[in-house]
Amino acid sequence: MSIYREYDIRGIYEKELNESSVVKIGRALADKIDGEYVAVGYDARSHSPVLFEYLTRGLNAGGKTVLDMGLVPTPVNYFTNYQEWDGITPAASVMITGSHNPSEYNGFKITIDKLPFFSDDIYALGRECEAMEMPQEAERKVIKIDAKSRYIDFLVDSFKHLKGMDTKIVYDCGNGVAGVVVEDIFKALELKTNGLYVDPDGTFPNHHPDPSVEKNLEDVKAVLEKEGDIAFAYDGDADRIAVLTHKNNIKGDMMALLYSMKMDHPTVIGEVKCSQVMYDELERRGAKAIMYKTGHSNLKVKMKETNADLACEVSGHIFFKNRYFGYDDAIYATLRMLELLHDGIDLDAELEKLPKVYSTEELKVETTESEKFLLMDKIKELLQNPPADFPKIKDIITVDGVRINFENGWGLVRASNTTPVLVTRFEGKDPESAALYEKSINAIIDLAKEKLD
Secondary structure, eight states, X not given: OOSBOSSSEEXXXXXXXSHHHHHHHXXXXXTTOSSSEEEEEEOSOTTHHHHXXXXXXXXXXXXXXXXXXXEOOHHHHHHXXXXXXXXXXXXXXXXXXXXXXXXXXXXXXXXXXXXXXXXXXXXXXXXXXXXXXXXXXXXXXXXXXXXXXXXXXXXXXXXXXXTTXXXXXXXXXXXXXXXXXXXXXXXXXXXXXXXXXXXXXXXXXXXXXXXXXXGGGHHHHHHHHHHOSEEEEEOTTSSOEEEEOSSOEEOHHHHHHHHHTTXXXXXXXXXXXXXXXXXXXXXXXXXXXXXXXXXXXXXXXXXXXXXXSEEEOTTSOEEEOTTSOSSBOHHHHHHHHHHHHHTTOOHXXXXXXXXXXXXXXXXXXXXXXXXXXHHHHHHHHHHHSOOTTSOOEEEEEOSSXXXXXXXXXXXXXXXXXXXXXXXXXXXXXXXXXXXXXXXXXXXXXXXXXXXXX
16 A cells, blocks of 8 residues: 555555655655755654654755754644744654554654645655655754753643642553653643653553544543543544543544633634534534534645634544644643633533434444545435435535435545545434434445445
8 A cells, every 4th residue: 555645654664664765755855845944753663763864864865954853742843833943944844653553654744834745745745756766865964953842831831820720630641752741741830640651662562542442541541530530642643632531531523612612703623524513512602613524634724724713523633723823732632621621611511511412433334445436426426316215315515525414413424535444424313313324324335335346
């Protein structure tokens, strides 16, 4: 499978990401960047420093100077794009990270001129790299910068009003890279905390650093139950968060509703997988709600275009433009959630007030890379004239796949941009409705598969 993906470059170390491929990526990328300086950081994986050297060689060969921030979370990498270092402002940043993927994986999240470099740009970069000869070695030009301390100071200063608050906080870094900043921030704010698996270890010895998978939250839940008021869990590179209370695992769409309570008529963007409750409730409160495509890169671009205050994905990517810079940052999202508690908001009580709906998790239907988009076309065609027993369709939203609105809920089918699957999710006002929509749409998917065979 190609390492050049919709939102980033990702592959297996040595097999796909090796000296040849990564030096070429650096060299090709250099031509896309106006300006001399590129800020580069990396996550806790054992091969990340090696990939840093390869990438640096490529960038240097293209005439760029690398600002080396060392081991940092992805949000710190994004943060450097908004900072000046002795008169130098980076023209771009690259984060070397495998995010929540298994330990043999790594990759690159690229920002140029404060915007994500993704989709067709990445695919075109891949074609250039594949046609390229190995670049000539150039003089090594690297300047070390302390982005981590700058970021910690910025957040501590932004949230100094939380200093010494009473809440007992449990957090799980999953041996990812969140621990290199979150501990110092909590300590400076004199918060009562208990951290699990804080030390970065790219082999992830305790559990996989993906907080959207329930079993990865077992340890932090057990500690929360015994001795905490609220718990947070982070993915491998700390751009995604899970928030847990004694009653709720608060998904990204519900987090956005809670955060927006303290904003004045905000514009909030949600992905197509978000609950209808979020969109309806935002509109009811006088906010502007926009439904858009899944994917952190898509949401950042849409935020800039609409000047939105906040954006979210169900999986826990939360983007704040309100009082911040507009990228996904799980550490910042943690502090904004603590701020709600500090201001006297009872998270569980607020969620309890919302209309009750029954939602499935994100469900995946296995297919192939070449077939997934053909299947989507066939599904759209079949929905124009659905079977007689198909539930009554109110309307269909096609911003990303198909989100079919019914009388008592909705169903979604979209092709994943990163894996060979169709992603589905269903929501109903009662469990029976959710089950009916799931059964009916799965029957359409099966029919589409038959028609393609």
